[in-house]
Amino acid sequence: MTTLRAFTCDDLFRFNNINLDPLTETYGIPFYLQYLAHWPEYFIVAEAPGGELMGYSDVTAALMLCVFTVMGKAEGSVAREEWHGHVTALSVAPEFRRLGLAAKLMELLEEISEKKGGFFVDLFVRVSNQVAVNMYKQLGYSVYRTVLEYYSASSGEPDEDAYDMRKALSRDMEKKSIIPLPHPVRPEDIE
Secondary structure, eight states, rough: OOOEOOOOOOGHHHHHHHHTTTTTTOOOOOHHHHHHHHHHGEEEEEEEEEEEEEEEEOOOOOBBOOOOEEEEEEEEEETTTTOOOEEEEEEEEEEGTSSHHHHHHHHHHHHHHTTOOEEEEEEEEEEHHHHHHHHHTTOOOOEEEEEEEEEOOSTOOOOOEEEEEEEOOOOTTGGGGGGGOSSSSSSGGGG
């Protein structure tokens, strides 16, 4: 049986199998520790029965091998109806994909964001990652805007655009937070 639990500092040394995926953004240890210190409720890991980490979500990730994690945070302005949950990272180890783990992690993140009074949940995804884009659409997310050259390229390739995808939560009864912008923006235009 898969266990969902809070990410711990020890997990930083166990989730390389997840982070080695070329579509997974990786960060330095101080970045993960900052999220763990500020938004621990948003850092979740899935652990297989044998202790393998299956994945993580950062709206925040596991003993022997990582399977998946999610990592995130709460941010924005309540006064401007922009208080929301943000998915910083969602990653599932290749051998544990297509089991519904990502959907479960996203569901947990959305529940946490609801409890914190968020208006929506958002995330950024590479335009070229159509598998992820389609999964998020199936989970009720829509493209709010395109962010030009959001992802830095490596080895001389051009930078890649991102979709800022959003899902309205119950506090946004009129769904104002997901009305698509008519034009793309640049990373420096994002608040």
